Each structure stands twice: as structure tokens, then as C-alpha cells.
Amino acid sequence: MTCIILSGGSSRRAGGLNKAFLTIEGETFIERKIRQFTPLFDELVVVVREPEPYRHLPALIVADQVPGQGPLMGLCTGLKKSSSDINFVTTVDSPYMNPELTAALAN
Template sequence: MVIPGGGGELSGITGVILAGGASSRMKRNKALLPIEGETFIGRTYRKLKVLFPELLLVTNTPELYDFIPCPKVPDFYPGAGALAGIHAGLMHAATQHVFVVACDMPFLNESLIRYLCGRGEEGDIIIPENHGGVEPLHAVYSRRCCDPMQESLSEGRYRIIDCFNTLSVVKVSCEEVERIDPHLLSFRNVNTPEEYEMILQGVQGKGKRG
């Protein structure tokens, strides 16, 4: 994997956006929620397209995302959650590594993404920590993860961390992350209407101060 310093595209790694969640608590498709004149997923695509030469959207309903101009790829194990999405991204990617992100994280930090991708050769999984644990939907995965993930999926074990015991996992400490993203905004996502309203209030307040 070749990761250039400074700006420019990240060669040797594919960006993967997961858009397969049920949004059960939100009662609406989180990916299509509006924020500052665009959708959550449109915002994610815009931020990642300048970083990755190859960008994939994992979804089993590609017709909903015709406005996103990148390849849409399906799960091999529909209904098996985010682990199936990561597995599909790895299987469809042309590169040996992928950076995976959920579609409902509106405050992605380019510097943090570059930092994580730059450490991609250190292990099978490069995963950041927050104050409550790890962030598997904002992490780098190697193609070496494919077989363990497929085994877990085939056995009906759908937790992402079920694969960790058989892989080399490098955890990027919360302290390291905070040096780049002091308020850990990269990991903020939306699962409920209340969380969505808080995010909207936050971006509106930021706009007023700016």
C-alpha cells in the first residue's frame, strides 16, 4: 500500500461506504436524511471521493442511491448486518485494503482517515478507539479478513469482533485519535430522531458562529 504524505489520493486502498442498515430506531433511511443541503450519504461520498481512487457503496437497494456516482455492490450474506457489508466491500474491492465507514457519520475527518490508512500495513485490522470501545465502522481492513469473516457469517455469528481473535488487530488509542480529532466527532452517528436533531442543531450553531 502506498500512502502519500500530505494531500492527494490514497493509492492501494479502496473506500467503502456501508448503506445496509435497517434504521429501525430512526424509522427512516438514515442515509437519505438531509443535512446542510445534502444527504448523509451524499456528504459521505463527497468527503471520500477526493481520498480514494476506488470508492464502493455496499447496498442491497442500489436503486435508492442512483444519485451517488460510484459502483454499488451487494452483500453476499443479506441480512447479516455490518459484518456482511465489510466482507462484501473486501470481496469487491480491487485493492488489498479497504477503509470502511458507515453512511451516517457526517463529521468525517480527512486527517484521521489518512492517518489510519497510513498504518494499514501494521495489521489485518487498523481500528480506532473512542472512550467506550472500538469503532469498527471507521476502520481499515485487509483482504486477509475475508476468510475469517466468511466463516463467521456462514456460522451465523454476525458481530464484527467475532473475527478479531484470528486476526492481527491494531488498536489506535483514543489519545492518538484525539490528537487529530479532539472531540471525536468522526465517530458521531445518528440512530434516533433525537440524535439527528442534535446533529442538526450542532451544524446550525457552527454556521452561526462562523
């Protein structure tokens, strides 16, 4: 199963700050999500506006196919890049997702 992490938003409500790189408890939102979800899934696909700031991360980083079209377009991009028939989708700006609950949902 693949986990698709949507991180391609424009962050209008966050004043233009890239929410993926906000920090919590010493790590960025995206680092936290990847750390928590790597053991749960066979593959992680992170859909972003601009791939370059994410290149150091241990996940498949893909540019939103049509930027600025919202989360459904990000989902389409992630599904095209996924190698799985079954996918779990989440957003980068939910740093308090419970990994145990996520595992239960995924199973």
C-alpha cells in the same frame, strides 16, 4: 486504497428511515461521505440493501450479498467487490467524520 461505505442496515433505531438519505447542511449523508472521501481514495464501494436509490451516485454501488445479516456481511460484500488489497471501512451514518483525520489514518 478502497473506501468501503456500509449502508445496508435496516435502520430500526431510525424508525425505518434510510439514514443514507437523511440530510445535513444541504446534502444527504451518503452524498457528504462520497464528496469527502473521493479525493482520499482510489475507489469507493457503497454496500446497500437496495441499489436502485443509489444508482445516481459516483461510486460503485453493490447490493449486500446476504441482506439482513449485519455489518460483517456488508464488510464481506465490500471486500469481495474491492479492487484493493488495503481497504478503509466506514458507515454511512457518521456524517461528521473528519476528512483530514481519515486521510491520516489511511496513510
